[in-house]
Amino acid sequence: MPRVISAWLRHEPRLLAVEHRRFYHAYLWVYLMLMGLFVVWVPFFTLFNESRLAFASGIMALVSVLGVMLHRAHQLTLGLALMMSALTLMAWLSVFCFGLSAGYEYYFFIVMAGIHLAPLAARVRVVTTLMLFMVAVSALMVSPVLHEGGVLSAWVLQSTNLFAVFLMMVTFLWRMLALTEHFERQYLKDASRDELTELLNRRQILRHAEDWWRDGVPCAVLMLDADNFKRVNDLHGHAVGDEVLRHLGRLLTATLRQGDRAGRVGGEEFLVLLPRIGRTEAISVAGRMRSLLAKSPPVFAGTPVPVTVSIGVAISHEVDSLDELMQLADRRLYHAKHNGRDQVVAGGEHEMTGLATADASPPPPGNDGGGLGKAEAVEEGARDKEDDRQEKQRHKDSSPFSRTPLVG
């Protein structure tokens, strides 16, 4: 039983945006506490012959159960509206019955904090704060301990003070929240982006892959590597190399649809995730990337720097685990390199079948051009077995996916 409760509490709302998860977890506890409070109030008020309050507390306890259920069903706004309304009503009734100084008026501040710490639109916060203020003032007006006195009636004085306190709290909370959100956005961006290319960084793109795999989203993986990039650096300098990487980043972004993900996973190695597409479509996306790169190569100081890429494609339904999916794409990338670079290897009928799309661009410095202009299937088998084994091992050792298992 405790395990069931703990699993229920730790339920991870993965469908919620990251910034809403904190709200989800924090408020679930607050709602459960409120529910407990209302439940406790029923016998408490009954004991003191406050049948109206005991009855109202019972109703509130039931409303809280509904609020918790809505919250857990990701109906966060609805749950919040219900819970805050219930608490406001309870506070109002308590002030009405017991008057001020019994402590129930402070529950209005809890409601206000509840509203302002939730991720609501600014205008919703303004409207609800005003409404809450009216309710609080009306509670003061009906409070039995209030009486008229002097030029200013007591409730006017108290309302003015209440307003001042509300305003200060709202300003403080708003400011604090705005700052937190600002820095959070900044940190999120810094933590998820690759500084050079502005694509997702390795950790983030792998997290997407893990999420999709866990959620059973069928996808294609494109492992893409710039050919002979060391030569580009050696011939033109590191600054040009960086510009080439930035260009590749822009090109990937331009080729992808909404919902696709691209990230830089190593020096000149990129990973692209394409949800819900098959092998043929994935090959055509990879081909589009290659021809776009051929048509518009990176330009540095007015001079084009021809560069090509090799791409390994793997489809999720071909394998049983995410690790295998990544390794398959990686292996196919290795075969694209081995077969002469500047081509796409996507498997198919034969595991090692490749495809190179026609391309009119000249090979980059150092590229043997083995893959250029070919539109044929390339099969494994025509190379020295021992060389292959050694090269494979070397590649495996340098692959970003061979060192860190992605899952499990």
Ligand SMILES: Nc1nc2c(ncn2[C@@H]2O[C@H](COP(=O)(O)OP(=O)(O)OP(=O)(O)O)[C@@H](O)[C@H]2O)c(=O)[nH]1
């Ligand atoms: N300019 C620049 N170069 C980088 C960066 N990260 C890695 N590199 C360089 O990329 C080169 C990669 O070289 P290799 O691993 O030999 O690969 P390659 O020359 O592309 O050869 P193939 O992959 O076999 O086609 C190295 O020289 C790295 O220094 C970077 O952020 N900027």
